[in-house]
């Protein structure tokens with residue numbers, strides 16, 4: 199009678215030492231805990247209130263200074279000091295302002311298949327691409343996880359996203375996932391996990407899988423999971439962590455709440471229009487939208503391959519007059535690799551501005567805040583009103599190819615049009 | 619826990635960027651200042667009009683977006699006794715309970731701005747005193763009710779020396 203387990207059920211069973219099924223509430227051992235400079239000071243003060251005074255696993259508790267990096271103002275410099283002090287005092291790991299975005303760094307240096315990862319940042323789900331149950335929480339939950347090395351979790355039901363077929367030219371993981379979110383809605387997976395399967399996913403490189411998983415929370419999901427396979431092993435090996443590899447996949451008879459089937463061959467470049475991520479339209483349908491700013495970066499699309507695509511799109515051309523084109527590599531490692539490969543020079547020659555590794559213009563704290571009624575086309579994951587520091591501005595979301603193509607024309611542009 | 623107050627009404631998809639905007643990121647270590655801007659991009663007069671014990675009442679997917687627990691904290695500091703919505707984004711839902719703020723799932727179409735409400739948290743019932751309609755609320759999982767009744771997660775964890783699920 200026992201049915202098989204989804205990826206979420208498998209990982210949470212192992213982490214809780216129970217035979218966990220969807221709907222159970224379990225106490226799971228946590229492998230990696232993270233916080234960032236916006237949520238970290240509150241983690242520290244809640245940790246102090248808990249009064250235990252220690253950190254369960256300092257070597258796997260990491261505080262990232264990435265949102266306001268480097269600090270644009272005194273209050274945030276002081277917030278950074280709180281975090282540096284905490285790390286020095288407890289032995290927790292500090293990822294200082296030069297290191298880049300938490301989720302990219304965790305995927306590069308910490309995540310292993312089967313891990314439970316909790317973070318005081320909603321896009322902690324990014325590590326699901328490496329078959330880790332990774333989810334975002336608030337600072338108090340994270341303070342408890344920091345202190346106790348465990349957390350309570352409701353084992354989620356899972357929606358299977360099955361993708362088959364070849365992705366057409368000019369269409370990327372971002373287009374696939376925005377299409378999924380447009381279909382199921384911004385709350386279509388609330389309290390649930392997504393599990394991405396199918397031949398398209400099996401053939402997809404880790405860089406694109408991370409894009410899918412990072413966007414899971416934009417459908418409300420708790421986690422966005424992908425089974426471990428040869429590509430997972432390749433990524434871990436590339437980042438000197440081959441020993442962390444472990445086979446982990448859902449059972450063939452696992453029970454899914456529902457299945458969404460996508461034929462990749464039908465996909466086209468799409469854009470999420472203001473002010474919700476599920477407001478998805480084809481890039482072609484928005485060709486009359488003029489842009490003031492274009493941004494390539496973030497935990498969703500700031501990896502080397504994203505920057506390569508942006509560079510290849512603008513190589514030998516010039517950014518349209520009046521468009522500010524910002525590029526922020528997701529991590530220091532990405533920055534160095536993009537510099538060595540010549541992508542950053544290509545982008546700068548076309549008129550782009552290369553920013554330091556980190557969240558950059560993603561969160562409205564500094565760098566690239568929009569003016570009244572201005573429009574930004576961005577590779578980030580959220581287009582909420584006010585996200586880029588101004589509630590009277592408009593944010594559209596797209597793939598790096600669409601953003602770079604649009605930076606050249608000055609209006610939203612289907613990247614396939616440039617090749618005609 | 620029986621709570622009484624007036625409804626302040628919002629629509630669907632009120633994101634954490636609307637509740638506590640990123641442009642006030644630097645105020646996150648100064649919560650009383652941050653709270654002065656609670657929900658200001660959704661309703662500029664919200665803070666001015668709030669009375670202690672009043673309710674934030676919204677449509678679906680309340681609190682979507684970032685993990686910033688400050689969203690729950692500023693709502694608490696604004697004086698709200700509870701947040702009522704048709705549904706909550708999951709991180710906000712946990713954060714509200716962890717801060718000791720009841721997050722009540724019910725059919726908020728039956729509540730208009732300014733209605734007087736009586737909320738029975740344990741029973742899972744919202745009485746619209748203005749219209750006389752009684753609205754059933756979705757019960758909280760036991761584990762979350764325990765945290766709420768202890769006054770928040772820090773208090774819960776200290777009192778029970780860990781989590782109490784049952």
Ligand code: SF4
Nearest residue numbers: 321496497557560561
């Ligand atoms: S890049 Fe944007 S979405 Fe990602 S962690 Fe930074 S602020 Fe959040």
